[in-house]
Amino acid sequence: xxxxxxxxxxxxxxxxxxxxxxxxxxxxxxxxxxxxxxxxxxxxxxxxxxxxxxxxxxxxxxxxxxxxxxxxxxxxxxxxxxxxxxxxxxxxxxxxxxxxxxxxxxxxxxxxxxxxxxxxxxx
Numbered sequence: 402x403x404x405x406x407x408x409x410x411x412x413x414x415x416x417x418x419x420x421x422x423x424x425x426x427x428x429x430x431x432x433x434x435x436x437x438x439x440x441x442x443x444x445x446x447x448x449x450x451x452x453x454x455x456x457x458x459x460x461x462x463x464x465x466x467x468x469x470x471x472x473x474x475x476x477x478x479x480x481x482x483x484x485x486x487x488x489x490x491x492x493x494x495x496x497x498x499x500x501x502x503x504x505x506x507x508x509x510x511x512x513x514x515x516x517x518x519x520x521x522x523x524x
Contacts, residue, residue: 405424415485421482424477439517458505462488
């Protein structure tokens, strides 16, 4: 079992930057970790995932702008977001897989979710 708590999101201007963090209650070392987002009226979509070896996967829409990272000793996941666009506006969720699970942006990989944090990008 692991509980996830995202940091507070925020409101930024077009082109701005924001860093999200996610604190886990349990060990994340052997879990796939990811960030998802959901805009109003849209399905939840995978943004970025990082496997236990540090390998990363990104959605095409955020490649080159977002960076996912993890600090296993601190049980923390990060998402550095740069060059933000209005279309990045959404609730952002931290996700963790069961131990030793496959890793990627497939929704079914993840069994643990944070409560979400809102990110708003204005033009």
